Each structure stands twice: as structure tokens, then as C-alpha cells.
């Protein structure tokens with residue numbers, strides 16, 4: 001569908017979305033599970049020489065002293081030393097450890113002048129203030145409420161740190177990434193008032209690249225729920241790119257790139273873009289009606305998505321009034337409120353029953369036309385598995401080549417007119433004789449006689465049903481299970497299958513005939529989600545069975561259809 005967001009869009013980002021403190025951390029390069037709280041060192045001890053004593057891990061004094069000797073920074077010393085007290089920062093715990101372990105040893109106190117690069121973090125913790133600054137600057141102009149911080153690390157850095165940590169750090173020490181993210185989050189939550197730092201479903205995910213010390217913002221969409229009524233026909237639900245230029249803009253579409261000047265999506269989304277200061281919108285409706293179908297009753301539920309907004313919350317009543325005013329009666333929205341991404345799935349997947357009011361006219365039908373409407377459906381493509389049934393028995397006559405897309409063909413022979421034939425040259429008559437399979441011997445008059453003999457017998461039409469029959473059949477349609485093969489008009493977006501759909505209720509049927517003898521029928525029906533309603537009436541050349549046309553044995557032409565109600569929410 002046009003303008004729909006693809007659910008996959010967010011999936012890649014979800015990989016980073018867990019990189020907050022206190023949760024498993026992932027990055028582009030790193031999906032290694034981190035075993036936490038490993039009780040004992042399982043790796044072989046480091047053996048430089050056979051007499052080298054094994055270095056114990058922190059928090060033993062010898063282990064801590066080794067961490068200091070390695071050039072570990074204060075933040076990592078606190079993080080890995082296993083001495084941090086409740087609510088103490090890693091850095092202050094690290095300073096404490098360094099002071100007590102060094103015992104005045106000047107070389108140890110100044111070891112970082114000798115080894116300036118911390119082997120655990122490559123001095124990243126010293127950049128925490130800078131990174132918090134960069135993020136705070138990037139967030140200028142956004143009315144953000146929920147912020148998530150993520151970080152991407154080169155895989156070898158993560159693996160290197162992990163190996164060192166397992167070897168020397170106290171068991172259960174925090175990993176590098178969540179520690180850094182936690183530190184920066186703490187600094188930001190002090191600075192940004194009204195913003196909470198979250199681990200899930202943020203308004204913006206700020207993703208730190210530790211190699212370049214830069215930040216990328218993943219700005220999440222804003223969502224708004226409502227119901228719309230469509231009072232006018234001729235408005236498509238979603239934007240529809242111009243067929244001639246595919247949306248680039250051409251003379252045919254007045255350079256708009258759109259097939260139709262407006263859509264329900266635009267009428268709702270364009271004002272909302274201004275409210276949210278977003279870039280574009282996508283429309284998610286609970287089903288859709290055709291362009292020529294009105295949508296009445298309580299209206300159709302929808303979720304509108306605003307991409308790359310500057311805010312995630314607005315005054316919904318004001319927005320609703322603005323939208324309804326600008327739409328000028330063509331559409332109307334109600335029940336507007338804040339929504340979210342998961343509601344998109346709910347709205348799209350809710351199989352709601354719907355009520356429709358439909359009006360059609362009836363005309364006489366011939367027996368061959370009725371045969372088409374009632375020819376056995378090809379059930380080899382039914383959407384329920386039908387094992388063990390004779391396939392051939394059910395094959396449609398028109399589908400000899402097993403091509404289910406091919407419609408059942410009506411063999412129509414044109415009727416030749418004597419006076420028209422007389423105007424033709426002999427050569428043309430001979431050609432026509434070959435075409436119609438009759439003898440081409442003789443003079444012109446013989447050929448004309450032969451040709452006229454190929455005219456089909458005049459076919460009598462079936463009598464039109466009377467009012468009581470029509471009303472009785474509409475009444476009996478209630479509770480009927482329809483078999484509906486995908487109509488050709490939607491074949492480009494739906495699989496060619498035979499689906500079973502139930503007519504739940506029929507009511508308010510009326511029949512009227514005018515002076516010229518045209519009989520018009522109107523009634524309301526409620527049916528299962530996904531029922532092709534127009535096809536239920538006209539029969540779609542036998543693709544929908546039974547149909548009103550096949551039951552009343554008359555040709556039914558739909559004049560209009562309204563969605564009366566969507567029985568959901």
C-alpha cells in the first residue's frame with residue numbers, strides 16, 4: 001500500500017536499542033553473549049615463565065595492584081575493582097582504590113603518566129562529558145520526552161576488553177558498553193529537564209559511535225489514532241501516485257504526482273505534519289474502502305504515523321477541529337488520541353465485521369450467462385487445505401490449461417447482418433466464410449446465405465424475478481457462506497485464492513421500479529472481514545458463489561455502496 005511504513009525499518013535499530021545500562025548490549029559488530037557473574041576463572045593462567053606466580057583477580061589486593069600497574073583509568077578501576085559502594089560512582093571508587101593500593105608509592109600514583117592509555121576503555125570514560133554535550137546539542141529543537149542512549153563499538157575492542165576483564169577484574173564487573181552508556185545517561189538526565197532516559201520505545205535513540213565520537217539520532221515516528229468518516233465518493237483512502245509519471249509530477253497530474261487531488265490520508269496527515277513538525281506521513285487503516293465507496297456510521301479506525309517529528313504529543317482536540325475544518329465536509333474525524341507503533345499492528349490485523357448499504361439495478365439474463373454465474377468454482381486454490389478431493393472434478397470449464405488466472409470465457413459469436421454483408425466485396429466475404437467455418441463456394445448470394453446460416457439462434461432471456469422473490473432471496477442470504485475467488489480488480493495485490501466469507505445479517509431490503517421498467521434494489525448487509533461486497537451482488541462472472549445475481553437469475557449492476565459501520569473498537 002502506498003505510504004505504508006515497513007515494519008523492517010525499525011528492526012535494525014532494535015539491535016542497538018538494548019544497549020542501555022542494565023541490559024544486554026549489542027552493536028553492529030558484537031553479538032557475543034556476555035556470561036555474567038562467572039564464578040571462577042576457567043581460562044588457563046597466564047604463564048610467561050614457569051616460575052611466574054599467577055596473578056589473582058580483583059578484588060584481592062594483588063589483583064587491584066595489578067590493575068593499577070596496567071595503567072587502568074579511575075573509572076575502569078572502580079568498575080572492575082569490586083570495591084564500589086552503593087551509589088558511589090566508578091570514578092570515585094577508582095580514586096579510592098588507587099590511593100589505598102599505592103600506599104604513597106609515587107610511581108604507582110603517577111603510573112598513568114607512564115601508561116596514558118587505559119587498556120580497558122582506551123580512555124573513553126574521559127570523553128563522557130564531551131559525548132553528553134554532543135547529544136544535548138543534537139537534541140536542540142526536539143520536544144523530546146523519552147531518550148535512549150546506545151553505543152556502537154568495534155567488535156575487536158569489545159572482545160579485547162572482555163578478555164582482559166575476565167582475566168583480571170572482579171567477578172560480576174560491568175561490561176564496558178553499558179557502563180559508558182550509563183555514565184552518559186546519568187549526565188544527560190541531570191541536564192535535560194522533562195526527559196526520561198529509557199531502555200525501550202524512546203522518542204529518539206541517540207547512537208554514539210565511539211571511534212569517531214559522534215552521535216546519530218534515530219528519530220522515531222509519532223502516532224495518532226482516530227476514526228474517519230468519508231462523506232464524499234471519489235476520494236481514495238491513501239495517496240495514490242499518478243499512473244503516468246509514477247509520482248514524479250507531469251502535465252496529467254498538474255505536477256502533483258498524485259492520481260487524485262486528495263486522499264483521506266492527505267486530508268488527515270497534511271495538517272498533522274504541521275502540528276508535529278514532521279517530514280511525511282503514513283496511513284494505517286482498519287481495512288479500506290474503494291474510492292467510490294463512502295464510509296459512514298461511526299467511521300473507520302486508523303492510525304496515522306508522522307515520520308521524523310519534532311514533538312510526540314500535541315493538543316489532539318485542536319488538531320481534530322483543524323482537520324475537520326480544512327476537509328470542508330468531505331471527511332470527518334473523531335475519537336482522536338495519542339497512539340503508538342504497536343497499535344498500528346492491532347488496527348491493521350483486527351478482522352472487523354462490517355455493515356454496508358448497497359444499491360443495484362437488475363436486468364434480464366440469458367441461460368448461458370446464468371451458467372457462467374453458477375459454473376463450478378475451481379477449488380484447487382481454496383485457502384483451506386482440501387486434500388483428497390478430486391481436483392479434476394472441480395476444475396472449471398474455462399481453466400483447461402490449469403491457469404487459474406484465466407477467467408471463464410464466454411464464447412460470443414457476433415450476429416451478421418444481411419444488408420451489411422451485401423456491402424462487402426467477394427474477397428471479403430470469402431475471408432469471412434473461412435473465419436466462420438462455412439463453405440466459400442458459389443456466387444456472392446450463396447456466400448451471404450452460408451454466412452447468415454452461421455448466426456447463433458436467438459437466445460431467450462430468463463424472466464425477471466418479482467419483488468417477493470427478490471426480497472425472499474435477500475432474506476435467505478443471511479447466514480450463507482460465500483465462496484469468493486479473488487476478483488481480477490484486486491488480483492495485483494492479493495493472491496488468487498478462493499476464500500470463504502459469511503454473510504452475517506441482511507436487512508432493510510427494498511425494491512422499486514420506475515416507469516421505464518428499471519428495477520432497483522437496496523439493502524444493508526453485515527459480513528465478515530474481507531468479504532467482497534459488490535461481488536456478492538453481481539457474482540463476478542461466477543467467481544463469487546452464491547451471488548444475488550445467481551440466486552435471482554438476473555443481471556445485477558451495482559450503482560453505489562456505502563460502508564455503514566465497522567464493528568470494532
Ligand SMILES: [Zn+2]
Nearest residue numbers: 073076118121
Ligand atoms: Zn578505562
Ligand SMILES: [Zn+2]
Nearest residue numbers: 242245250253
Ligand atoms: Zn503525473
